[in-house]
Structures are given as structure tokens and as C-alpha cells.
Amino acid sequence: MDFYFDFASPYGYFAATRIDDIAARHGRTVAWHPILLSAMFKISGMKPVMDQPLRGAYLLHDVPRFARLLGVPVTIPKTMPLHSLVAARAFWWLQPADPAKAHALAKAIYHAHWGEGRDMATVEQVAEVAEPLGISAADLAAGVQDQVVKDRLRAETERAVQRGVFGAPFILIDDEPFWGADRHDQIDQWLARGGW
Amino acid sequence: MDFYFDFASPYGYFAATRIDDIAARHGRTVAWHPILLSAMFKISGMKPVMDQPLRGAYLLHDVPRFARLLGVPVTIPKTMPLHSLVAARAFWWLQPADPAKAHALAKAIYHAHWGEGRDMATVEQVAEVAEPLGISAADLAAGVQDQVVKDRLRAETERAVQRGVFGAPFILIDDEPFWGADRHDQIDQWLARGGW
Numbered sequence: 391m392d393f394y395f396d397f398a399s400p401y402g403y404f405a406a407t408r409i410d411d412i413a414a415r416h417g418r419t420v421a422w423h424p425i426l427l428s429a430m431f432k433i434s435g436m437k438p439v440m441d442q443p444l445r446g447a448y449l450l451h452d453v454p455r456f457a458r459l460l461g462v463p464v465t466i467p468k469t470m471p472l473h474s475l476v477a478a479r480a481f482w483w484l485q486p487a488d489p490a491k492a493h494a495l496a497k498a499i500y501h502a503h504w505g506e507g508r509d510m511a512t513v514e515q516v517a518e519v520a521e522p523l524g525i526s527a528a529d530l531a532a533g534v535q536d537q538v539v540k541d542r543l544r545a546e547t548e549r550a551v552q553r554g555v556f557g558a559p560f561i562l563i564d565d566e567p568f569w570g571a572d573r574h575d576q577i578d579q580w581l582a583r584g585g586w
Numbered sequence: 587m588d589f590y591f592d593f594a595s596p597y598g599y600f601a602a603t604r605i606d607d608i609a610a611r612h613g614r615t616v617a618w619h620p621i622l623l624s625a626m627f628k629i630s631g632m633k634p635v636m637d638q639p640l641r642g643a644y645l646l647h648d649v650p651r652f653a654r655l656l657g658v659p660v661t662i663p664k665t666m667p668l669h670s671l672v673a674a675r676a677f678w679w680l681q682p683a684d685p686a687k688a689h690a691l692a693k694a695i696y697h698a699h700w701g702e703g704r705d706m707a708t709v710e711q712v713a714e715v716a717e718p719l720g721i722s723a724a725d726l727a728a729g730v731q732d733q734v735v736k737d738r739l740r741a742e743t744e745r746a747v748q749r750g751v752f753g754a755p756f757i758l759i760d761d762e763p764f765w766g767a768d769r770h771d772q773i774d775q776w777l778a779r780g781g782w
Contacts, residue, residue, distance in 0.1 A: 433639070442632060444752035448763060458782055459772065556640035567644060572768040576655065586654055 391420045394550050394560040396427040397496075398472040400453045400464070401571035403504035405559035406497060407462050408574055416581035418563075422496055424478040425547040427558055433551055438471055456571070465507030472503055473511040475543075476534050480516050482542040483533035484525070494523055587616045590746050590756040592623040593692075594668040596649045596660070597767035599700035601755035602693060603658050604770055612777035614759075618692055620674040621743040623754055629747055634667055652767070661703030668699055669707040671739075672730050676712050678738040679729035680721070690719055 393409050395402035406422075413420045431437065440446040450466060457464035477499045484492035498519040502508045509515055513534060517527035533539060550560070554567055561568045561577060566585070568577050579586070589605050591598035602618075609616045627633065636642040646662060653660035673695045680688035694715040698704045705711055709730060713723035729735060746756070750763055757764045757773060762781070764773050775782070 436638060436641070437632075442752070443629070444747070444750055445632070447750060448752065448765060451763065452765075455782075459775070551640070554640055554643060556638070556644065567647065569644060569648075570768065572766065572772075575771065576768075579655070586651075 391418050391564075392423055392553075392562040393420050394423045394425055394555045394562075395558045396425060397474040397477045397499055397503060397510060398427065398470075399558045400449070400504050401456075402559040403464075403500045404456055404460060404462070404571040405561070405574070406500050407460065409559075409561065409577075412574060412578050412581070415578070418581060422481070422493055423546055423550065424474070424481045424496060424543075425550050425555075425558070426474065426478060426543065429544075429547045430551060430556060433556075436556065440470055463501075463505040465505065467503060467507045467509060469509045469511070472509065476513055476516055477503075477510050478543050479534040479539050480520065480530060482546065483530070483536060483539045491523060491525070495520055495525065498523065587614050587760075588619055588749075588758040589616050590619045590621055590751045590758075591754045592621060593670040593673045593695055593699060593706065594623065594666075595754045596645070596700050597652075598755040599660075599696045600652055600656060600658070600767040601757070601770070602696050603656065605755075605757065605773075608770060608774050608777070611774070614777060618677070618689055619742055619746065620670070620677045620692060620739075621746050621751075621754070622670065622674060622739065625740075625743045626747060626752060629752075632752065636666055659697075659701040661701065663699060663703045663705060665705045665707070668705065672709055672712055673699075673706050674739050675730040675735050676716065676726060678742065679726070679732060679735045687719060687721070691716055691721065694719065 391413050393405065395405065409420050427438070439449050453466065454464055481492050481496050484495060499510050499516065502519045503510045510519075513527070513531045517530050520530050521527060553562060553565070557569055559571055561573075563577065563580055566580060568580075587609050589601065591601065605616050623634075635645050649662065650660055677688050677692050680691060695706050695712065698715045699706045706715075709723070709727045713726050716726050717723060749758060749761070753765055755767055757769070759773065759776055762776060
């Protein structure tokens with residue numbers, strides 16, 4: 391299964407708290423793919439939610455409500471939307487050599503940003519959650535400037551578009567697409583029944 | 587509870603097949619409010635789904651899949667999006683004098699359009715499903731041209747925007763907003779628990 395998300399999306403955060411457990415119940419694993427929605431919006435013609443007057447107000451009401459239902463912490467960040475370039479690159483810098491650490495960093499970034507409301511835009515801010523995982527700030531700073539890493543993030547975003555991804559969270563079971571954090575029950579059923 | 591929808595929306599159709607039953611389980615009733623999303627999009631800055639390249643393709647895959655899961659018939663109409671002005675006015679023409687008949691007509695229009703794929707844009711097309719309910723085509727034709735009816739539809743759409751509605755289906759439990767056909771479980775829980 392492939393899990394496409396942007397660290398800027400609270401619904402991606404909700405999915406991140408659940409998707410591994412749902413997959414594991416059915417003997418599946420999940421490949422995490424942070425991407426940049428801003429790049430995707432240029433293709434899809436969609437606008438960021440917070441730039442849409444009524445949708446933005448709904449999100450500010452829906453996100454805390456959704457979090458209470460799931461029983462996960464949430465704090466609306468002061469700075470929105472998150473500029474998620476550094477965070478996404480940090481993941482793709484770590485991922486080839488140590489996928490487990492990249493996964494742990496992604497969870498830590500999501501928790502800091504959406505669980506605690508902390509900005510995660512700069513190398514220094516990402517380093518605060520990376521260092522407890524044994525990742526040095528100096529290595530991180532160099533890694534997110536590596537051309538291979540920059541290219542990987544761009545390629546992941548382009549590949550996502552090729553696969554039909556237009557928003558986040560977006561989950562592909564093999565090639566079966568599910569968009570949104572409110573489709574977890576459908577994903578669970580799809581895995582249990584092998585489709586319907 | 588208030589159920590805002592546009593006959594052009596397949597997700598509104600899915601909600602229409604379930605919302606009364608969900609409400610009834612908790613001793614509630616639902617007031618149906620057909621509105622015009624096209625008027626709403628001018629305010630919210632959203633674009634029709636089918637005009638967004640990747641989202642349109644996803645919808646054509648998701649709608650039949652969603653219907654199979656719910657066990658309701660679906661046929662993708664040849665003509666999309668439905669020009670839903672006549673259908674919405676027909677509802678608001680009937681509603682003040684006979685809310686039950688207006689409700690039955692809404693269900694019949696949704697079934698014809700999304701269950702059977704029939705266009706429901708013209709008075710003649712709406713009359714085909716209205717006549718079996720004892721509504722004469724001549725009365726219908728006159729009703730949808732009544733200025734009071736035109737004003738009511740406009741007022742309903744404006745009132746919806748004032749209440750924060752920006753898409754469809756949109757369900758308000760008292761003033762608690764739920765957007766989308768994938769929130770039925772949350773609506774069910776909200777009613778069962780009196781919020782959370």
C-alpha cells in the first residue's frame with residue numbers, strides 16, 4: 391500500500407496515526423510518500439483549503455472534532471499552511487538508507503506540527519524532532535540540500551500525479567485509490583474483502 | 587437536521603439514500619434542502635469536480651465503487667453536470683403545501699438521474715418522474731416559473747451559505763456541520779452520543 395501525504399495537511403496527520411495499524415490487521419505494510427500539494431495544485435487547479443473562505447472555517451471546526459473522535463492530540467498551528475518542503479526532503483534524505491528512521495521522523499514531524507502546533511518549516515525546527523531520533527542537525531542541514539534528495543521529492547510528486555493522486559491523504563491499495571481521511575473504514579473493508 | 591444537496595451531486599444521492607434512516611434511528615427527522623452548487627461556487631471559489639482533471643477521473647471510479655458498497659443502483663449520466671435548476675425549483679414549488687410529496691419527488695429525481703443515468707434538466711424530464719406521484723406536467727411547468735418559487739430557491743441557497751455550507755451533501759445537526767457522503771458514521775455517532 392502507498393500512502394501519499396503532505397505534512398501541511400491535518401487529514402494526512404489523522405491518516406498517519408491509523409494507516410499502519412489498518413494495514414497490519416490485514417497483513418499489509420504501507421510505504422509512506424510525503425509529497426508537495428502545492429506542486430500538485432498547479433496541475434489539478436485546486437486551491438489550498440484555507441484559501442477558500444467557507445471551507446477554511448469548516449476545517450478549523452472539523453479538525454479538532456475529528457481529533458477528539460480518533461482520540462489523538464491536535465493543536466491548530468499558528469502558522470498555516472506549513473511550508474513543508476524541508477520536512478518532505480528530510481524524509482526522502484533518510485528513506486533510502488534507513489526507511490524505519492524516515493518513518494519515525496515523519497511521525498515525529500506530524501505530531502509536532504499537528505499534535506502540538508509547532509511550526510516545522512525550517513531545518514532548525516525539523517532538527518528539534520530529528521535529534522531525539524539520533525539524527526544530527528548538521529547532517530540534516532546538508533541532506534536537505536542534496537540534489538539527489540531534491541530530485542527524489544520532485545519525482546515522487548510527479549509519480550503521484552501520474553498515479554492519479556490529486557490531494558492528501560491519498561492511499562493506494564495496489565492501484566485502488568482512496569482519497570481522504572474519512573475513507574478508513576472503506577480501506578479496512580477493501581482489505582478484508584479483497585475489494586467489492 | 588438539515589440536509590443540503592444539489593441533484594447534480596452523486597454524493598448527495600448517496601446521502602439521500604441513507605440520511606432519513608440514520609436520523610430515524612435516533613428519533614430525529616430531516617428537512618431536505620435542494621440548492622444550487624453553481625451559485626455557491628461563485629462564493630467559495632471552488633470549481634465543479636468534473637472540471638478538475640484528476641478529481642474527475644477519481645469520481646468516475648469512486649462513485650460506482652461507493653454505490654456497490656452501499657448496495658444502491660448507480661449509472662453515470664451521459665450528461666454531466668446535471669443542470670439542476672428545474673429539479674430544485676420543482677421541489678420548492680411542492681414543499682410548502684405538501685412536504686411529503688416534495689420529498690418523494692426529490693428521491694425520484696435522484697433515483698432517475700444517478701440510479702438510472704437519466705437527464706433531469708428539463709420540465710419534461712422531471713415530469714416523467716413527477717406524474718407517477720400524481721403531479722401534472724402542466725402544473726409543474728407553471729410551478730417552476732412562479733416567482734415565489736424562484737425566490738425561495740435563491741433564498742435557500744443564500745441561507746445555506748450563511749450557515750457555512752460550501753458543498754454538498756452538507757448536513758447540519760442543529761448547527762453542527764458535516765460535509766460529504768463519507769461522514770455518515772460520524773453523523774450516526776454524533777446523534778447517538780449527543781456530540782463528543
